Structure formats: structure tokens, C-alpha cells
Amino acid sequence: MSSTGAHAGEIKRGGLSRIVDLLGSGLVQVVMILIGLFWLVPTLGLLVVSLRDETVNAAEGWWTVFTKPADLTFQAYSSLLATGFTSSFWNTVLITVPTTILVIGIAAMAAYAFAWMDFPGRDLLFLIVVGLLIVPIQIALIPIASLYGGLGIFGSIPGVVLFHVAFGLPFAIFLLRNFFVGIPASLLEAARMDGAPEWKIFARVVFPLGKPAIASLGIFQFLWVWNDMLIALVFADTESQPMTKALQSEMRQFGTNVDILAPGAFLSLIIPLVLFFAFQRYFVQGMMAGSVK
Template sequence: MTTATAPAAPPASGLHAGTPRRGLASRIVDRVGSGAIQVIMVLLGLFWLVPTLGLLVVSMRSVEVNNAEGWWTVFTKPAELTLQNYANLLSSGFTASFWNTVAITVPTTILVIGIAAMAAYAFAWMDFPGRDTLFLVVIGLLIVPIQIALIPIASLYGNLQIFGTIPGVVLFHVAFGLPFAIFLLRNFFVGIPSSLLEAARMDGASEWKIFATVVFPLGKPAIASLGIFQFLWVWNDMLIALVFADAGNQPMTKALQSQMRQFGSNVDILSSGAFLSLIIPLILFFAFQRYFVQGMMAGSVK
């Protein structure tokens, strides 16, 4: 005798079993279309660049014109643009501040990347006593505020006779830039397949050669993103420059601050100097932006 089997009841929700429920954001994207999203993103990017454009226009007009009308009138009066403000700025000694900024920022970025990359490789792929404890100490240093170290390091610099010098500013930036740099690069390096390192060891490569020929080249996305961050932090820094740089070694941020204190409404000098200090980081960011997202994502998921 055959026993009839009752048909299975359909899911109460009316959806196929195992089908994930889609979120509101994904449904909106499908309805609007990727083309419209790209247009919106382009418009947002242009809107973000409006203050930069305004600063450029103000830096290329006389003080009288800037006081009389807004910067947007340049579209109807392009003849008002001039490079005289930049000529006055360069003749006022601002060029020395620019090169002081370069002398502080470039060595700091190179030292932070070099030291952090070697330390990150050691934390990721070398086994030594106290490795995990030392890495926890590095993570703990991320939350140490810079302000608590200003007076002790100023006293130390005075004893070492490097207070007010460019090497003193560089050393301070390197010391406080290393914890984040090591944390970011270590999280990227641990994602490198171990088979590559084992193959190099079987071929007789030393740890230094493995780092230089395998790990460092593969870490370019994270290293480029770290370089952007470190360059921007040091280039735009004012606190460390105010404390540890004297008048002869002052970077652009301190030079602009002194101009504001002395002249107050000296818009032509301030705007042209601010745009010069802005354009270099923008060029650097757009030059390495393809590595930026890759490096940050690698440092955030480990």
C-alpha cells in the first residue's frame, strides 16, 4: 500500500530559502543606475574643489579687488588676475620657508616608511621573544597625545643642543609617526602568502633579502598610502613647528601664522602662501591615489 506524502509548505515569507534579503541602499543603486551615481560623485568632487578654486582666485587678485567683490566675479572679469601677489610673496623670504618645509617633510616621510617597514616585517614574519608584547606597546603608543611630550622633549633637545633645528623637528615627527606606520604596514604584511616567503628561504635568501625583494615590493599599496598620510601630517603641521623650530628654520605653516599675526588683513600674502602650501599635497595625493584605497582597506580588515 502506497503512502501519500504531503507537499512541503512554502516559506512563510514568500521568498526562496537561502536568498539574502537586499538592503535599501542596494535597491536604490539598482534603480538609479551606476551612471547617475558617477555623475553625483563627480558633482560632489567639484563641489569639494570650490574652496580651492576660490583660494586660487583670491591669491591672483589685488587686495582692493578682493575687498570690493567676491572671487566668483572673476568669470566676468578675468583681466583682474595677476601674478604680482606670488612675486611679492617670493621676494618676502617665503621661499626659505618652503624649502624648510621640504627639508622637514621629505626626510621624515622616508625615515618613517623605512623604519616602520622593517619593524612591521619583523612583527609579521619573524619569531622573537616578546614580539606580541612589543606590538601591544606599539598599539598603546597610538593613543599617546603629542602635547604631553612637548616639555620633556624640549628639555632633552636643549641638553643635546638641537632645539630650534630642523633635525630636531624631524626626529620628533619620526618618533610620533612610527606607531601608526608600524600598525598599518604590519597588518598589510601579514596578508602576504607565506608560501612566497618559504620559497625564498628554501632558495637560501636571508631575511633582509626576503624583505627587500619580496615583502617591500608587494607592500607598495600600503606604503604609498602611508607615505601620503605622513607627508600630509608633517607638511601641514604647525604645533611642532611653533615649539621646536626657530625663526631661521620655520616651515610655511609657521611663516603664514607669523604673517597673520603681524599684518592681520594681509590677504594677498596669506592667500598666495596658503595656495602654495596646498598645491603640493594635492599633486602628491592625485599622483598616488590608485594605491590609497588598497592600502587603507588592507590596514583595516586584519
């Protein structure tokens, strides 16, 4: 073989290839860890502010805690719980957890039907679902509020949950359907040849293989509902208000009362942060799987 032919069979490595190779080096990994820690600095600052007296926070920066650890106290959290913030925390849980479970369950079954079941109008229905992705939430506020008033669920937790489920399903179905389509058809055909019904194929084959995408969807849905403000302001009353609305009302009433806002903001932040770190392995797998579709 000539030298020209040998060189033709080799893959030319450009600058991007060298950068990709460098990403696996220990130095780059250390740099990425440092960047991650840098992004956690505001969280640390919020924690410190929530654990110090308001007068100390007004006089000094939060970083002085390293030289004055005696300034730390849980008095701000005691004051926060005295305002009835605990009920808002549980309202947030009662809104977010059922919404996430319902969206994942309904979307997974619908996505399986769109991906692997043949029924009349399937493609048209999926196009309608895709079209619903661009519908703004704001245009549905008044009609849904009128509907809820007629049904007697306006201002209740079930009303907030139903609204979040309705607007979370289009994206969830679209995401999971595109992931389920990538599952090898031979696995499903083998299960059908063994006599397995569709529900068993979904539960035993598709759902376990879709865990990365389902975990990613769960994290997105949980964060979106947990941090929601607009729907809470419109559809939740004083008894059913989540933490976002409770913190907003505290700010409106007291202005710059950091002793209430800081611990409340940290409590609303720490749960999603723990959830993300707990499921980050599935989250990364889902993102990588979606990147090669």
C-alpha cells in the same frame, strides 16, 4: 527540489544591496564627480583671491573673475617671495620629505619583524608600540625641548624631523604590520626554501606587495608633517621655520593682509593636493585592503 528549497538557496536582496548596485550606474558616478568638483570650489576661490589685487578682493567676490579676467595678476606672489617665504617653503620640504622616508623605511622593517619573524618579547614590544598610539604629543614637548637643548639641536631642522619620526612610527608600524600579516605565508615559505635571507624576502616579496599600504601611509605622513603647526611653533626657529609658522607670523604682524596670506596658503595647499592625486590609485587600494582585514 521543492519550491521552498529553491527559495531557501537564493540570497535575499535587501535595500542595501540595491543601493550598492546603484553605485555602479553612470548617474551616480556623475553625481559623485559633481560632489568632488563642489569640494574643490574653495581651492579655486583661494587661487583666484591669490591672483587678484587686495583692493579688488575687498570690493568683489572671487567669482567675478569669470567676467573680469583682466584682474588676475602675479603681484601677490612677487610680494610673498619678497618676504623670504621661499626659505620657509624649502624648510618645509626639508622637514617633510626626510620624515616621510624615515618613517616608511623604519616602520616597514619593524612591521615585517613583528608580522613574520619570531624573536623573544615580540608580542610585548608590539603591545608597547600600540600603547604609544595614545600618548599625546603635548606631554612630550617640555622633556624633548630640554633634551634638544642639551644636545644643541633645539630650533634646527633635524630636531623637528626627529620629533616627527618618533611620533609617526607607532601608527606607521601598527598600520603596516596589520597589512603584512595578510600576505600569504606560502610566499614567504617558498622564498625561505629557496635559501633567501630575511632581508631579501622583505625587499623582494613583502615590500612590493605592501605598496598600497605603504603609499597610503606615505600620504598620511606627508600631509600630517606638511600641515603641522604645533611642532613648528615649539621646535623651529626663524631660520628653520616651515610655511605654517611663516604664515602664522605674517598674520600676527599684518593682521588681514590677504595679499600675503592667500598666495602663501595656496602654495602650502597645492603640493599635498598634487601628491594625493598622483598616488590616489595606491591610496584607494590601501584603504580597500585595510577594510577587509
